[in-house]
Amino acid sequence: QKEVEQDPGPLSVPEGAIVSLNCTYSNSAFQYFMWYRQYSRKGPELLMYTYSSGNKEDGRFTAQVDKSSKYISLFIRDSQPSDSATYLCAMTQETSGSRLTFGEGTQLTVNP
Amino acid sequence: GAVVSQHPSWVICKSGTSVKIECRSLDFQATTMFWYRQFPKQSLMLMATSNEGSKATYEQGVEKDKFLINHASLTLSTLTVTSAHPEDSSFYICSANPGQPVNEKLFFGSGTQLSVL
Numbered sequence: 001q002k003e004v005e006q007d008p009g010p011l012s013v014p015e016g017a018i019v020s021l022n023c024t025y026s027n028s029a030f031q032y033f034m035w036y037r038q039y040s041r042k043g044p045e046l047l048m049y050t051y052s053s054g055n056k057e058d059g060r061f062t063a064q065v066d067k068s069s070k071y072i073s074l075f076i077r078d079s080q081p082s083d084s085a086t087y088l089c090a091m092t093q094e095t096s097g098s099r100l101t102f103g104e105g106t107q108l109t110v111n112p
Numbered sequence: 113g114a115v116v117s118q119h120p121s122w123v124i125c126k127s128g129t130s131v132k133i134e135c136r137s138l139d140f141q142a143t144t145m146f147w148y149r150q151f152p153k154q155s156l157m158l159m160a161t162s163n164e165g166s167k168a169t170y171e172q173g174v175e176k177d178k179f180l181i182n183h184a185s186l187t188l189s190t191l192t193v194t195s196a197h198p199e200d201s202s203f204y205i206c207s208a209n210p211g212q213p214v215n216e217k218l219f220f221g222s223g224t225q226l227s228v229l
Contacts, residue, residue: 008179041223046218046219099161105154
């Protein structure tokens with residue numbers, strides 16, 4: 001069983017839709033949770049960063065962490081075609097060094 | 113956010129040759145950098161952790177003699193794929209941690225697509 005599970009999709013939505021992306025994990029020691037966006041043949045770009053449980057909002061993006069359920073989510077409101085990319089969840093238990101464990105990534109397409 | 117520069121973006125080489133990929137942190141010092149490998153439609157697989165001034169730490173299954181890592185300064189790490197073969201063709205990405213105030217945030221380079229003929 002993988003430490004981090006993420007539905008690879010592909011996920012296709014119309015422009016303006018609310019997108020929900022999720023990951024589950026098995027290692028209860030994970031404390032830091034991140035979402036990265038990766039365009040084709042580019043390096044991942046950090047979107048959201050959350051420590052422990054709770055919500056965090058940044059513009060159209062909201063990240064949620066539920067450590068009791070070992071479940072994290074990323075919501076994208078008013079999705080745009082430019083949001084079309086692969087979204088990777090990542091997490092780590094370390095306070096330094098940042099040895100991340102990544103999900104498989106969900107491929108999202110937002111259709112105009 | 114912090115900037116990590118990676119070069120080259122694309123490289124095509126003949127089988128048996130060596131290829132060097134550079135990763136630079138442009139506006140911060142990074143005592144630790146990470147090298148990942150990514151196959152099409154798959155996630156990032158950590159290959160090794162590069163430590164400034166000391167030997168790299170390789171993940172299980174990664175050949176240290178094939179993937180040479182040098183972290184000679186606080187802003188530069190290099191990955192050399194020695195005697196490259198077609199199965200080494202992949203997307204290689206480096207990342208670095210800017211440290212304070214939050215150690216956990218990683219910033220990634222733009223990646224290097226290696227094609228070995």
